[in-house]
Structures are given as C-alpha cells and as structure tokens.
Amino acid sequence: MIIRGGRLLDLETRAAPFQDILVADGRIIQVGNPGLDAPATAEAIDAAGLLRHPGLVKAHTHGMFNLCKGMSDRSSLELLLVNAPAMIAQHSAEMKHLSTYLGAVEMLMKGCTACCDLTFGFPFATIDEMVAIGQAYIDAGMRAVVAPSLADRSFYKAIPGLLDHIPSSLKAATAQHGSSSPHDGIRMMGQLLRDWPHERDRVSLGIAPVIPLHCSDGLMTDCADLAREYAVVLHSHVAESKVQAVSSLTAYGNTMTAHLDSLGLLGPNFTVAHGVWLDDDDMRRLADNGSSVAHCAGSNMRLGCGIADARRMIELGVNLAIGTDSANCSDNQNMYEAMRYASMASNVRGPDYRRWLSSPEIIRAATQGGAYALGFGDIGKIAPGYRADIVFIDLNSTNWMPLNDPANQLVLAEDGTGPKHVIVNGAFVVKDRRHRSCNLEDLSVRVEAARERLMELTLPARNVGAALEKIVGDFCIGLARRHYHIERYAAPLGQ
Structure with missing residues (x-):
C-alpha cells in the first residue's frame, strides 16, 4: 500500500x-x-x-483486570494485593480471554499497537489459560508479550512481620491463595516456552517473577535461566511502593535492585515495572546492564506509591518506557493519558523546568523505549525496515x-x-x-454477563478482603512512615 x-x-x-x-x-x-x-x-x-x-508501545499492563475497572477507591498497592484474589481468582480461561480481548480492543482504538501483559492465576496461570490470553491478542489484531506472573510466597509472607499481625481467625483465609512450589511454575513455564502455538513475532512470551519479595531466590534465578535459554524478556515489579523498599532492606539487607543484581537477573532483557523508589545506585545498576523501567505515573499516583524520578533515570542511562498498569488501578488503558501523566508527574518534582521531561522524550519512551523493553526490535518507528504499526490522528478533532x-x-x-x-x-x-472485527454492542453484553457472574463467585473473597483492609492498611502505613534514604512522596509524611 x-x-x-x-x-x-x-x-x-x-x-x-x-x-x-x-x-x-x-x-x-x-x-x-x-x-x-x-x-x-x-x-x-x-x-x-x-x-x-508510530503505534504506541505499552510497557506494562495486566490484561486479566480489564473486567475490574472502577472497582476500587482509595486503595494502596498493598490493599490492591489483598483484594486481587477477589477480583481474579475465579477467572476461567474463557473469562481471561474475554478480559484480555476487551483491553486489547480498547488499546487499539486508543492508538496502542503493542503491550507487555503480566497475567495472573492462583497459584499461576495454566498453559490453557496462557494460550487463551495469547489468542485474545491474535483475535484483536494486536502485538503483545504475555508473561505469566510467578511467585512462591504469598503477599502476607512477603512483607516481613505482616503475618504476625493477622488475627488467627483470618489466617486460614490468607493461606488459601498462598504460595506454590517454585518447581511447578518453572515446569509450566518451560513447557509453555517450548510449545507456544502462536506466531512469536505477533504474540511472544515473557517471564514475570511478579515481585521479588514474593519469590524465593531460587525461583528468581530459575526464571533468569529460562529467560536466557529461550531469549525472552524478564519483567518484575521492583521498588513500586515504599512498603516494598523498606521491606527489602529487612529481607535482603539491601535494596531490591541490588539484590536482583547479585542474583544475576539484570540485563538488556530485564524491565523494572514502576521503579518509584529506585535510588541513584539502583538506576546505575539498571543502566550498566542495559535494563529498562516501565514508568506508570498514573498508577503510581492512583495507588499512592509516589512519583518516580524519570529524569534521573534518563540521565543515568536507563531505558525509559511508559505503561498504564492494569484497569483496577489505572481504570482505562489509554496511553495518551499515560504520557500526559508522565509529563505532569515530572513537572511537579521540582521548579527547574529544564529538568522536566519534554514531549519528544515522553513520545520516544512510549514508542522506541517500549519496543526495546518488549524485545521487539522492529517496531516503535515509522522508518524503512520497521513493521507498519501506524496510527492516524484526525486533525479535525x-x-x-x-x-x-x-x-x-x-x-x-x-x-x-x-x-x-x-x-x-x-x-x-x-x-x-x-x-474492524469487534462488535462493541455484543462485547458489552458478554462483558456484563461475566461481571455479574464474577460478583457472585467472588463474594466470599471480597468479604475477607474487607475484613483485612484496616489490619493490613494500618500495618503498611506504619512501614511507609519509616525512614528511607530517598523521598518519592509528594508531601512530607503526616500531611
């Protein structure tokens, strides 16, 4: 053409x-x-x-949460993790396909042509579920990396001291969505990498040890070994919240990034999701290893995690990419909004306008930076030799x-x-x-039916989440008030 x-x-x-x-x-x-x-x-x-x-390239999202938009208000990251089972534990493979497809259609209609999707299951997504998720992107006509999140520690065991604060009457409920054997997840991931049925230049696989605190060192190094063997990307939530940053010092005696570096995980195929609480040493480690950060400014503000120092990342040589995060903490999948948030979040970090992210820098992060993070070397530009992923904006708008x-x-x-x-x-x-291939009216009917079914299936888990909210919330607020050597909140603690 x-x-x-x-x-x-x-x-x-x-x-x-x-x-x-x-x-x-x-x-x-x-x-x-x-x-x-x-x-x-x-x-x-x-x-x-x-x-x-160029088609926008989203470096971080979670497709299985697209049925959950608008479900939470005033929720921290840790409370979101408490309620995650209520939102998605009952998803069948068919529901995961539907939720992923819904997000893909939204992304495409809003100018995003490729994404990295970290998907969940309990204890992890099955092979059939992963194939269905990949098929959703094929059906929508979108490019994607899909990475099943792996963990072998529950949220309650991942935060040092938290389990001791859970009343005995609720501990059984916290255990039902707990850990799995690390060998099971690695075995599943290996089979998936060997037998993946989809065209890998359209929908490829990644590996996502979900949050380092939720993973044993053995699981992390096994993930890195698999990623090297099959030449796929690694993606993990790192230093997203101050609770994680403080907990890492207790768990590792060092920052989360330094610990990952000691395990050999950092490299050109590794992406940090969020990175709000990275310090200069963390950023230098990422830059020296050619790693990326998926900057999700909107989600970080929505969950009260703080404001990442994206300018410093660029200064120190980190590849910056842009993400929205999932629909339960960003509530839409709009990359234009994510770019605007990245701009505004940069500006409020300080008065020196020369350090604010420029619009071209943000667009490069949302295209070329994302392409690098996803491991797609031939998207993100409109230039000879690149894939023809192109968005046409109506100038009569x-x-x-x-x-x-x-x-x-x-x-x-x-x-x-x-x-x-x-x-x-x-x-x-x-x-x-x-x-061109989606009837939005029909999709709406299917999505509403799935929502009604999920509300019925998840009622017990939502009740548990409500019972745990104040206990977990108070404990994590206490952790977040501890001293840390950098500051990423927008106001002094206590205000």
Whole structure:
C-alpha cells in the first residue's frame, strides 16, 4: 500500500511535514516526499487531514483486570494485593480471554499497537489459560508479550512481620491463595516456552517473577535461566511502593535492585515495572546492564506509591518506557493519558523546568523505549525496515485545532478520541474509529454477563478482603512512615 496526503510526526523538528509511506508485506519500505514512487498495483490510502505516528508501545499492563475497572477507591498497592484474589481468582480461561480481548480492543482504538501483559492465576496461570490470553491478542489484531506472573510466597509472607499481625481467625483465609512450589511454575513455564502455538513475532512470551519479595531466590534465578535459554524478556515489579523498599532492606539487607543484581537477573532483557523508589545506585545498576523501567505515573499516583524520578533515570542511562498498569488501578488503558501523566508527574518534582521531561522524550519512551523493553526490535518507528504499526490522528478533532506543536499536542492535548485509523503489520485493525472485527454492542453484553457472574463467585473473597483492609492498611502505613534514604512522596509524611 502507498499512504499519501498525510502529515508525519517528526520528533527531531517538532513538526509534521507531509510525507508518503510505502508499505509491503507488513513492513515500511520507504518514507518520502509527496509523490513518492510506488508500484502501480499498490493500494492507495488517502491520509489527507491526518497525522501519522508510530503505534504506541505499552510497557506494562495486566490484561486479566480489564473486567475490574472502577472497582476500587482509595486503595494502596498493598490493599490492591489483598483484594486481587477477589477480583481474579475465579477467572476461567474463557473469562481471561474475554478480559484480555476487551483491553486489547480498547488499546487499539486508543492508538496502542503493542503491550507487555503480566497475567495472573492462583497459584499461576495454566498453559490453557496462557494460550487463551495469547489468542485474545491474535483475535484483536494486536502485538503483545504475555508473561505469566510467578511467585512462591504469598503477599502476607512477603512483607516481613505482616503475618504476625493477622488475627488467627483470618489466617486460614490468607493461606488459601498462598504460595506454590517454585518447581511447578518453572515446569509450566518451560513447557509453555517450548510449545507456544502462536506466531512469536505477533504474540511472544515473557517471564514475570511478579515481585521479588514474593519469590524465593531460587525461583528468581530459575526464571533468569529460562529467560536466557529461550531469549525472552524478564519483567518484575521492583521498588513500586515504599512498603516494598523498606521491606527489602529487612529481607535482603539491601535494596531490591541490588539484590536482583547479585542474583544475576539484570540485563538488556530485564524491565523494572514502576521503579518509584529506585535510588541513584539502583538506576546505575539498571543502566550498566542495559535494563529498562516501565514508568506508570498514573498508577503510581492512583495507588499512592509516589512519583518516580524519570529524569534521573534518563540521565543515568536507563531505558525509559511508559505503561498504564492494569484497569483496577489505572481504570482505562489509554496511553495518551499515560504520557500526559508522565509529563505532569515530572513537572511537579521540582521548579527547574529544564529538568522536566519534554514531549519528544515522553513520545520516544512510549514508542522506541517500549519496543526495546518488549524485545521487539522492529517496531516503535515509522522508518524503512520497521513493521507498519501506524496510527492516524484526525486533525479535525478539536484537540488539534489549531495545529501548533504536534509533539506537545500528542502528549498534552490528545485524549484517545483522535485515532481514526490504526494499522498493525500493514493491515487496518481500526478503520473510521471502529474496530474492524469487534462488535462493541455484543462485547458489552458478554462483558456484563461475566461481571455479574464474577460478583457472585467472588463474594466470599471480597468479604475477607474487607475484613483485612484496616489490619493490613494500618500495618503498611506504619512501614511507609519509616525512614528511607530517598523521598518519592509528594508531601512530607503526616500531611
């Protein structure tokens, strides 16, 4: 196909010149001035009145929570982990497919063409469930890395001292979603890596030791060995909250990142999710090993985790990527919103505007940075040799009237309503603002039926979560009030 008549975002000049794009076999062949030569048989696509940018690459989300948006208010990360069983423990493979598909359709309609999805199960997602999750992305027409979260310690055992504060009457309830044998998860992951049925350049696998405190050292090193053997990415929630940061000093005598480094997990295939409480030494370790951080500014604020120092990460050489996190703590899957949050969170860190993240830096993180973190070397740019994952923004949207600085407007004005068309691998998946293979009305009926069923199935677990909320909440607030050598909260403790 030859795409003519439209503007193309240029981050170097913060402009959007008119450019033609020639695509064949799912790849970009050439980008050039209007009138670019093309084979006579090429399908002509009219992009007049449209701005094209690379498909956004989401570095961190959890697809199985898309049925849970809007379920929580005033929930810290730790309370979210308390209530996770109530939200997802009863998901069948069919529900996981539905939840993942719902999120994929939303992401595509909002300009995101690839993501890293850490999925859950209790004790971990089964092979059949993982295949169903991968199929959801295939069905939606989206590119993805899917990584089953692995752990062999329960949340209650992962936070030092927490289990001792749980009343005996509730300890049995905390144990029912507890640990598994590390060998079981590794065995499942090995079989999955060997027998994965989907095209790996479209939906590939990753490995996700979910949170280091929830994993024994043996499980962590086994995950790293598998990742090296099969050349896949590793992804873990690291230093997301102050509770985790303080607990790591108790558990390891060091920061979480330093401990991971000592175990040999850091490398170009490793991504830190969140990284709010990373210090300079942590960031240098990540940079020296070519590792990434998936910056989820909206989720971090939503859960009260603090404000990550993304500028310092870039200064020290860490690959910065952007994520939304899941729909139970970000409530939508809108990468334009995630970029705007990244901008605003950077600005409130201090008065020196020269240290604030620029719009081009944020867009690079949301495209090229994400592509690096996901291990996809041929997405994230509109350039010869790259996959044709392209978003077409309608410049007749009020967000784009007038067209001033397109980089700024993509980050600060676009709200997810602008994408008119979306191409993945050279094929339209969204055309004229409609997902081409999804009937949203039918999807809504299926999603509502699943929600009603889950409300029935999860009532006992939700009751347990409600009983534990104050106990866990008070304990974790106490931990978060302890001294730590860096500060990431927006106000002094006690305010």
